[in-house]
Amino acid sequence: MSKTYQKSSRIGRPVLMIIVFSVLLFVGCKHQPTADIPLIELPVSTVELKDIPIYQSFVGQTYGAKDVDIIARVDGVLEGLYFKEGSQVKAGQLLYKIDQQPLLAREASYMSLLAQAKTMLVKAESDLNRIRPLAETNAVSQRELDAAVAQYDAAKSNVEAAEANLRASRLELGYTLIKAPIDGIIGISNATTGEYVGRAPNAVILNTVSKTDTIKVKFYLNENEYIQLVTGQENEAYNKKFIEEGVRLYLADNSLFPHRGRIEIMDRGLDPNTGSILLQAAFPNPDGIIRPGQFARIELLRDYIEQGITIPKRSVREMQTMHQVYVLDSNNMVTNRMLEVSHSYGQQLIVKSGLSAGERYIAEGFEKVMPGMPIKPQLTQDEVEKIK
Numbered sequence: 001m002s003k004t005y006q007k008s009s010r011i012g013r014p015v016l017m018i019i020v021f022s023v024l025l026f027v028g029c030k031h032q033p034t035a036d037i038p039l040i041e042l043p044v045s046t047v048e049l050k051d052i053p054i055y056q057s058f059v060g061q062t063y064g065a066k067d068v069d070i071i072a073r074v075d076g077v078l079e080g081l082y083f084k085e086g087s088q089v090k091a092g093q094l095l096y097k098i099d100q101q102p103l104l105a106r107e108a109s110y111m112s113l114l115a116q117a118k119t120m121l122v123k124a125e126s127d128l129n130r131i132r133p134l135a136e137t138n139a140v141s142q143r144e145l146d147a148a149v150a151q152y153d154a155a156k157s158n159v160e161a162a163e164a165n166l167r168a169s170r171l172e173l174g175y176t177l178i179k180a181p182i183d184g185i186i187g188i189s190n191a192t193t194g195e196y197v198g199r200a201p202n203a204v205i206l207n208t209v210s211k212t213d214t215i216k217v218k219f220y221l222n223e224n225e226y227i228q229l230v231t232g233q234e235n236e237a238y239n240k241k242f243i244e245e246g247v248r249l250y251l252a253d254n255s256l257f258p259h260r261g262r263i264e265i266m267d268r269g270l271d272p273n274t275g276s277i278l279l280q281a282a283f284p285n286p287d288g289i290i291r292p293g294q295f296a297r298i299e300l301l302r303d304y305i306e307q308g309i310t311i312p313k314r315s316v317r318e319m320q321t322m323h324q325v326y327v328l329d330s331n332n333m334v335t336n337r338m339l340e341v342s343h344s345y346g347q348q349l350i351v352k353s354g355l356s357a358g359e360r361y362i363a364e365g366f367e368k369v370m371p372g373m374p375i376k377p378q379l380t381q382d383e384v385e386k387i388k
Contacts, residue, residue, distance in 0.1 A: 040373070040376065043363045043364050045361060047309055047360070048357065062295075063293075064216070067208055067210045067211075070207040071199075072175075072206060075198045076103075077099040077196050085186065088184070095179060098176040098178070113165070117155065125155075131144055180209055191204055213284075213286065214283070221277055223270060223276070249296055250296070251297075252295045259283050259286075260283075310348040310351065311349050315361060317367075323338070323340075325354070326369060328362070332374050333373070334373045334374070337354055339351055339355065360377065
């Protein structure tokens with residue numbers, strides 16, 4: 001019996017020591033200072049006040065300041081093209097020439113008719129000069145005088161008609177030389193040498209010359225947008241900002257055109273079929289970057305908030321109509337804050353209330369923390385770039 005007890009005692013002591021050591025280790029870990037636990041590192045931003053311009057986008061198309069179609073005013077065969085396609089042309093520069101032979105023949109015919117009419121006028125005038133003195137002495141009857149006067153008037157009218165026909169013929173002959181109506185860029189020709197071209201209703205638009213030192217952009221507003229635009233804003237800062245850069249133009253590659261525009265024309269009324277109204281904006285185009293027919297995205301300044309607050313959408317937890325952000329106190333402890341926002345501004349939300357200038361909030365990774373947790377703040381990439 002004693003041997004058994006001694007053996008059990010030898011086995012029990014080590015087990016007891018292990019249990020006691022484990023308890024002590026557990027107690028020690030439980031009371032370990034929290035300062036030794038590593039804190040989560042998250043990027044933190046500081047709330048800043050800034051002016052917020054709010055723009056609205058519209059789709060439009062570009063046009064030249066003047067786009068003039070070149071159309072033949074007489075029928076005929078094109079004899080030649082006297083310009084380089086796609087180049088600058090000057091007003092009055094010869095562009096096309098139409099075969100002149102049919103019109104030259106017509107001119108000669110009218111010249112012959114004019115000569116005949118003048119000959120008849122000379123004879124009628126001579127007869128009238130001969131008969132008038134005789135009529136005064138009653139040597140010839142009044143009827144003969146009247147006939148001579150009528151013959152003279154008819155001959156004179158025939159001369160005037162022949163002269164008018166000749167002028168018209170020469171005017172049409174001048175139309176065979178088609179010249180540039182304005183300074184501008186001419187496009188690719190729609191007709192080639194040897195092709196027959198005609199007048200309306202089967203007219204061929206030979207080409208188009210566009211004046212592009214100023215470019216026009218046409219776009220549409222719906223009725224609500226139109227009312228917002230014309231009623232204007234009571235904010236003087238908005239009105240000033242609109243004059244400075246209220247109309248912006250983005251090209252098809254989303255690049256911002258460097259020159260600001262202005263609203264130039266608003267159409268007479270709204271289209272009853274679409275409920276929209278046509279607007280035209282004008283932009284300086286000194287370098288000729290924009291050509292007629294390009295896609296364009298117009299941005300109009302719709303509101304301007306002075307010294308407002310924005311916050312990135314990625315920093316906000318959205319719960320139905322509620323918006324929540326995690327703010328840090330002076331001890332870097334996380335607290336939740338409910339925000340009242342107005343509307344989106346790109347990838348930002350405009351904050352009406354809930355944040356003040358100088359407060360810090362978690363910019364990214366708010367899903368990793370809970371209210372009451374301490375964190376180790378980091379600079380965001382934007383703030384790192386500012387420091388650089």
